[in-house]
Structure formats: structure tokens, C-alpha cells
Amino acid sequence: MTSRSISYVVAAGALVALTALAFAVGRYPVSLSEIVSLLASKITGSVNTLPPNVETVVMQVRGPRVLAALVVGAALAAAGTAYQGMFRNPLVSPDILGVSTGAALGAVLAIFLSLNVISIQLFAFGGGLAAVGLVYWIGSRLRGHDPLLALVLTGVVIGTLLGSVIALLKYLADPYNQLPAITYWLLGSLAAIAPRDLAAAAPLALAGLAPMLLLRWRMNLLALPDDEARALGVDTRRLRALIVAAATLMTAAAVAVSGIIGWVGLLIPHAARLLVGPDFGRLLPLAMLLGAAFLLGVDTLCRTLVTIEIPPGVLTALIGTPAFLWLFALARRSW
Amino acid sequence: MSRFFVLTLLTFLGKACFAQSAAVDASGREIRPPAKVERVYAAGPPASLLVFAIAPDKLTGWTRAMRPNEVEFFPERYANLPELGRLTGRGNTANVEMVLNAKTGLIVDVGSTGPTLASLASQVQEQTRIPYALFDGSIESTPATLRALGRLMGNEAPAEKLAAWYERELGDLKQRVSRAKEHPLVYYGRSASGLQTGGKGSINVEALEVLGARNAAAEARAGLVTVSFEQVLLWNPEVILTTDPNFWKSVWTDSRWRAVSAVEQNRVYLSPHLPFGWFDFPPGANRLLGLWWAGKLLYPQVFDVDLRAKVTEFHRLFYHREPTAAQLDALLGEPGVLPK
Numbered sequence: 001m002t003s004r005s006i007s008y009v010v011a012a013g014a015l016v017a018l019t020a021l022a023f024a025v026g027r028y029p030v031s032l033s034e035i036v037s038l039l040a041s042k043i044t045g046s047v048n049t050l051p052p053n054v055e056t057v058v059m060q061v062r063g064p065r066v067l068a069a070l071v072v073g074a075a076l077a078a079a080g081t082a083y084q085g086m087f088r089n090p091l092v093s094p095d096i097l098g099v100s101t102g103a104a105l106g107a108v109l110a111i112f113l114s115l116n117v118i119s120i121q122l123f124a125f126g127g128g129l130a131a132v133g134l135v136y137w138i139g140s141r142l143r144g145h146d147p148l149l150a151l152v153l154t155g156v157v158i159g160t161l162l163g164s165v166i167a168l169l170k171y172l173a174d175p176y177n178q179l180p181a182i183t184y185w186l187l188g189s190l191a192a193i194a195p196r197d198l199a200a201a202a203p204l205a206l207a208g209l210a211p212m213l214l215l216r217w218r219m220n221l222l223a224l225p226d227d228e229a230r231a232l233g234v235d236t237r238r239l240r241a242l243i244v245a246a247a248t249l250m251t252a253a254a255v256a257v258s259g260i261i262g263w264v265g266l267l268i269p270h271a272a273r274l275l276v277g278p279d280f281g282r283l284l285p286l287a288m289l290l291g292a293a294f295l296l297g298v299d300t301l302c303r304t305l306v307t308i309e310i311p312p313g314v315l316t317a318l319i320g321t322p323a324f325l326w327l328f329a330l331a332r333r334s335w
Numbered sequence: 336m337s338r339f340f341v342l343t344l345l346t347f348l349g350k351a352c353f354a355q356s357a358a359v360d361a362s363g364r365e366i367r368p369p370a371k372v373e374r375v376y377a378a379g380p381p382a383s384l385l386v387f388a389i390a391p392d393k394l395t396g397w398t399r400a401m402r403p404n405e406v407e408f409f410p411e412r413y414a415n416l417p418e419l420g421r422l423t424g425r426g427n428t429a430n431v432e433m434v435l436n437a438k439t440g441l442i443v444d445v446g447s448t449g450p451t452l453a454s455l456a457s458q459v460q461e462q463t464r465i466p467y468a469l470f471d472g473s474i475e476s477t478p479a480t481l482r483a484l485g486r487l488m489g490n491e492a493p494a495e496k497l498a499a500w501y502e503r504e505l506g507d508l509k510q511r512v513s514r515a516k517e518h519p520l521v522y523y524g525r526s527a528s529g530l531q532t533g534g535k536g537s538i539n540v541e542a543l544e545v546l547g548a549r550n551a552a553a554e555a556r557a558g559l560v561t562v563s564f565e566q567v568l569l570w571n572p573e574v575i576l577t578t579d580p581n582f583w584k585s586v587w588t589d590s591r592w593r594a595v596s597a598v599e600q601n602r603v604y605l606s607p608h609l610p611f612g613w614f615d616f617p618p619g620a621n622r623l624l625g626l627w628w629a630g631k632l633l634y635p636q637v638f639d640v641d642l643r644a645k646v647t648e649f650h651r652l653f654y655h656r657e658p659t660a661a662q663l664d665a666l667l668g669e670p671g672v673l674p675k
Contacts, residue, residue, distance in 0.1 A: 026563075026565045027563055027565040027566040027569050028565040028566075028568050028569045029569075052594065053568060053594050056568065056590070056591060056593075056594040057565060057568065060590055060591040060594075061563075061564045061565055061568070061591055062565060111527075114580075114581070115527070115581070116527055116581035116584070116585065117527045117528055117581065117585065120527060171428070174616075175421070176612075176615070176616030176617055176618070177525070177578065177615075177616055180525075180526075180531065180559050181525075181526045181527070181531070184526070184531065184561055189561060191528075191530050191561055191562070191563050191564070192528035192530050192564070194589060194591060195590075303563045303565070307552075307554050307555050307562065307566060308534075308555045308556065308560040308561060308562050308566075309530075309560070309561040309562055309563055311561075
């Protein structure tokens, strides 16, 4: 077994163990045997004799939340990995083209208009897609510059523009009711995940993942200068547009249900790169495994440590930073 | 010599006119209001409400313009007062120059009286030379705040009338609560998801505490917090109160909420919010109506009160206009406000 395959096996094993643990712990006490017999009755279709709340907790509350943490973590890590490869820049995160800011603006607007949860999510999803669409449209029209630079710079300036619209809405919001709701949304949380959120976000994230998986070998060519890639027969423009669309779809779907959760999309790809090197085909699966495991671990702590919820954005950095530095110190691999 | 005489005379006159009796506000700061306060700027909604109740003609403006559905509850000339913005607390939206331009004789804020707001008040007072008084906004201290405010504004009589009435209402409420045998476990759910709540001592659930209800989230820290759905299920409240119509609608269709006792028993209620919220925000005297409303829902046996009469009386005293029958129907007839 090579050290690379060890990385996959360890990450996958950790993910499975964490998932089992995440199902077993929570504010509402449900024993492991209850979970096992519930799942057994679900699989065999037999009637269980468990208290009805056990089924509600496992199937409606904790289960969807655990799976959503996996999906959101994997999606953010995958999008971050794709962008860091494509922009040839290790400091790039999935929101470089404004997807998170656009989603935030959508959600903030929906809260400002006192809409319901589903509308808030739809506004966030639509806002994320629209922001990146706008950035891409403007960026590709700025000729005479390096296309990647044009894209990144457009992303940064449009991001600040959307940020100031968010600030304006916060300023105008009702300080007793809407402003706290906006602040909590911007902090990110998986506390309110319902089965329907998972059912909406997971297919979209998978739809974004498909092109990345199919094109994973060609992704490496995007790291080359455009003319070299073209000499190898790759239409970089189209490939880039496809990857941007895929990463945006994944991130927007994730952010719409979870709010903004930082750190994962920026640093999980680095952790994966430290373990298996820069080749995208090897990097992507490991980054997704690590991202899913990391966010699941963090969210499990968020919902179990104290009576109230801890925003995941707080813990991702508190736990992630020392873990990342430790990994960085151990690894001798170059980027 | 004559110059000295004129100066002395001027100083004396100035003192007589402007620095009449000194008072101490709730933060312990000394306030020297002018002899006659003509116009008062209220720095936040709870303060606007009290100044308006005591002497509506002295209010310089609202912190935010009345929305169309709020206007109808007030006499027209007051509903259309200008929008001046908030001055302290959660972000300034008011311009200090505009406050000066409104010929303000006194600035008041009702709410927190902690060091942050006290220092802000002192700073604005130094800049503008307008006395700036802070008062406690809690439900229990509303009568005392009304009296102190009336003294500062030179409107003791109407303030005393309101304060005495408010005291009687609170006394009646508490006397009823003391007769209640069962105190249900109540969860207060805010925001569209309903997972935002107030812990023990939080201003958002002050009404629950005055009502002697058991707050399900009492173990959480004071202030607004987010909790997980599992936690709500674990608390399993018997009654849920909310201020969010979207949340109220969603509990009946969301299969997760159906597992909660309050939803199962159809005891989820939506607080009216016009023209000022009844239960939580703004955190002012308006919450008296929320007390009667929630009291009726939590202790039906001892709260055999006519809510329509309570609303009418409060509106007459504090908003200077009695609601029409149609307005009362709309307030109390909104789905979720009262049991079916």
C-alpha cells in the first residue's frame, strides 16, 4: 500500500466512524441500540416499537443534519480544490467569484422582506448563481488582460459592491428582529436543517460534482499557461467556464442551506494537497472526504457542547487552525 | 463696572431660564433640563412611545417613519411626524445636526442604562448642549420611568395618570398569576426557523418572567441565542409563543415540529405586532398588551379578561386613539393570535 492510498483509507475510515458517532450523540438522548433497531426496521420494513420521538430525532432532525454536514463540507472542499487549481493560487477559496456574497445578499434581502425559510434559501441560492454569472460575464468582456486576473479582480470588486449592499440592508433592517436574524444567517449554522433542505441541496451538489469528476484529469491542464494548454488540445475557456459553473452550483447549494461557513473551502484543499500532492484526480476525492469529515466533526461539537448552538464558523477556525499547522509542520511535500 | 453688572445679570437670567432644577437619570447622570421643555427627541422606539404617551405634541419625530399599516392606529398629525432615526444603542441612524435642527430641548432614551449608553449619552450631551436622560426600559420599572420622564418634561399630571394606571394593570396581572395553579412550560421561538430564543434574564422574554411562566430555554444564557431542534424537542414545551408569522405557519406542516407537545396540543400562538409588537420588540411599555394576551393563553382560568377592552384602553391612553372594531377584529382575528 502506498502512502497515498493509506491517506484515502484513513480518511474514509475516519468519515464512517465520525458519521456513526454523530448519529449517536446529540441534545436529545437516543441510545445506539435504538438507532440500530430503528434503522433495521426501516430497512426490513417491519414496525418498530420505539418511542415516536426517537424516529423524529433520527430521521427528521439529526439524520438530515449529519448528512447535510457531509454534503456541505464535501461541496465546499471540492469547490475550493477546483478553484485553487484553476486560478493557480493557494489563497483562493470558493467565494472568490462572489458566490457567498451573492448568496448572503439574497438571504439578507429575503430576511429584510420577512419571507419564510424556503424563500430565504431560494433567494440565497439564486443570489449566489446571479453574482457569479455577473462576475463571469463582466470578467470575460474585459479583454486585453490575462483572463484569470480579469475574472479574479472582477470577483473582488463585485464582491465588495454586494458587501456594501448587504451593509445597507443591515442598516435599514429592524434592529430588534431582522438584524439578529441577518447576523445569525451570516454566521452560518446547520441548526435549522430539515429533510427537505437536504433533498434540495444534495442533488444540486452532486450535479456540480459530476463535471469535476469527469474532467478531473484535464483539470491539471488548467494549471498550465493558456497557450501551452491549448497546444495540448484543451479549450481552456470552455473548460474554465464549466468548472466555474460546477463549483458555483455546489457552493451556492451548500451556502443556501448552511449560511456562510468559512475555512473549509480555503484550507481543506491544502490539507489534502499536503497528503497526496497537487494532481487533481487524486486530490479531489481526498479533499471531499476531509471536508465532509471536518465539517461533520465541527457541527457535531456545535450541537452537543452546550445548551445553545455554537456557530460552526467559530469552531472551524478554532479547531482547524492548529490541526492545519500541525499537518503543515509534518509534511515535506511541495505545492 | 456696568459691563460686570450686565454680565452678572445675563448669567443670572441664563441660569434662571436654562438651568432650572437638576435631576438624576437612571444611569446616575445629572440632568439639567431647561425650565420649559417644548420638544423632546426620543432616541429609540421605547422612548418615543413613552414621550408620545405623556405629551404627544412634544415629540419631535419617530425614529423610523410609520408604515402604512401602522399609521391608522394614531391620530394623523402624530403618525406623520418626521423620521429622525435612532441615536444610540444598535447603531446610529440619526444625524446629530438634525436633532439640533429639530429645536430639541431634551433627549431621552429608554432601555439599557449601562456604562456604554451612559457614556454615549454624555458625549452627545457635550456635543449638542442638550440634556440627555437615560431611563430603565424594563416592564417593572415602566411606572417609575413614566413619572421621572413626566417630571423632566414638565408634564407631571399626565405622566402620573399613566404611571398609576400601568401600576394597577401590573398589580392586577400579578394578582391573577398568583392564583394560577399550573405554570406551563413555554418556549419563545423567534425568526423564520423558530430556533432563536431568549435565555433566562433576556429582555426578549421579560414578559414571560413577569407572568411567572416557566421559560423552556431558562438554562441558556441571557440574550438572544440559537438552539438546535433536538434541544427544543428535549424541553418539549407545552406552549410556544412566537412573533414570526412564517414560523407560526410552518410548525403545522413541518413533521419535525409535530413531535413537540405544544404543536400536538395546538398551543402555538402568534403575537400581534401592530402598531408596536405586543410580546418582545420594541422592548417598551407596549409589552403590557403582550402580558394580557399571553396571560390569557397560559392561564385561561384566572385570566377571564376582555382582551378587546384591554387593547382599547391601552390604545386610548398611550396612542391617543381608540382602535375601531374592524382594527380590533384584525388584530385579534389574525390566525394564531388566539385559540380557535
